Amino acid sequence: MRVEQIAVFLENKSGRLAEITRILAENEINIRALSVADTADFGILRLIVDKVDAAKESLQAGGFTVGKTDVIAVEVPDRTGGLASVLDTANDAQLNVEYMYAFVNKSGENAVLIFRFDRMDQAISVLQEKGFVLLSGEEICAL
């Protein structure tokens, strides 16, 4: 159960993030989740959107460097220990987290954790074995 994520290269200069959201809005693409990782010199914007290919194409047309990666979306109850339980499982299985971010769904009951692990296939089977709820791209967009 993998979810497609798009990643955009950002120089650390003002207005770039606004430009991206403007392009996506113009193309009627909804952002479900977003995170920015940055260093002193550059940043990487990661996005979960409803129309992945359309988002990639419109951003490329807008002059951005865009990549597509698979991530895992884990739905956990939005209460203490939700994240810790996933991380403990990953740790036990010696999986490394390359990065993660989270968002809370509209009802506010559950949180969705987005993970990129070093070994994705193994991560999926370990998490499923432990009974975690993994969401598909469509399920995220339907939230």
Place this chain on the structure above:
Amino acid sequence: MIWVEEVESLPRPGLESIQLKRLQLQVQRVYETVAPYRSKMDAAGVKPADIRSLADLKYLPYNTKDDLRDNYPFGLFTVPMEEVIRVHASSGTTGQPTVVGYTEADIKLWASVMSRALAMAGVTRGDMVHNAYGYGLFTGGLGAHYGIEALGATVIPVSGGNSKRQITIMRDFGSSVLLSTPSYALNLAEAMADVGVSPEELKLRVGIHGAEPWSESMREEVERKLGIKAVDIYGLSEIIGPGVAMECLHTDRGMHILEDHFLPEIVDPDTLEPLPYGEVGELVFTTLTKEAFPLIRYRTKDISRLIAEPCACGRTLVRMEKVMGRTDDMLIIRGVNVFPSQLEHVLVGIEGVEPHYQLEVNREGNLDTMSVLVEVSEHIFSDEIRVLEGLTKRIQSDVKDILGVTCKVKLVEPRSITRSEGKAQRVIDNRKL
């Protein structure tokens, strides 16, 4: 005769003793017959008899394009005009053209070195050689022409222009070798697509390209689009024209210099000190056997390096690396000579990095700083910070290794590097010196 084996595979001491004898005669001759050479040597306090070894070359004064212009048109010729059977001239993009002359022996010499160069690329009797270098005052067309004939191959003297007709000729005549500038080769490839002729319909096997700078990525493009092996040839009209150095089929690194006739040196373009083999600097040539218009220590302004390691083909002739740029483009950063094209070599060497880069030089306090801006293409982009930081570190350490200068690497968005008329501006020097 495939190649002049005796000369081209001589052990170095044998070759060097030939070079020394020829050099001594040449220096003697120019001193006796050309007033400007004599006065320059007298001013430098050096006499022909002072040249006792090849290393003594360093005592002789340099010559540049300015010397040619000052003596325009025939002032540096060593023979009376009755003995000159041909002249050529460079276009002279700035100011006066430079004029060169050839005796009958010079024309034979040129045909000989050019035929040896062709042989290095595997051209033989029986080949149909499509010579698309321009015929005329430019040395390319006629220089190659006589070499092809001397080799005994068939020359098609098609010259430049009318690409569509050229393709028909290539197809109908069965051209197996193409001689042209690299950009004209790409032009022909495009025209082929236009007239609907595919590379498979042609017998082309090898392309010999020179007379303008070209990169490894351009070579790859020519090879792919024309379905040929593309090799590099070097020459300049002041030295003789095409046929000074040529890539053999056994290496992608460097062109064999026809050293028994053209003596190469690499010098620091700033201090003018000769540099050892392997170091990057300005290429300087002395013609050892030319009669009408010999040149002593001619500064080409071309940046290269000499490769002394033996070549798989068996030739002992030293190789010169593909010209990396011109001395006019040189930057001095913290006392180190840096050529923007060296940076391109570094970046091309890192997989996936397209050479969309810019070099920015600043002065902070009394210290020069160099930044390399690299556009992030989809090939090198990653959604992980760690990977991109690894890339900048790799570029940084390769630049340090090869250029000898510490730099800061900045990844930038595509198309953010200044371009003028479609060409990226490679260097921004903000130092106020």
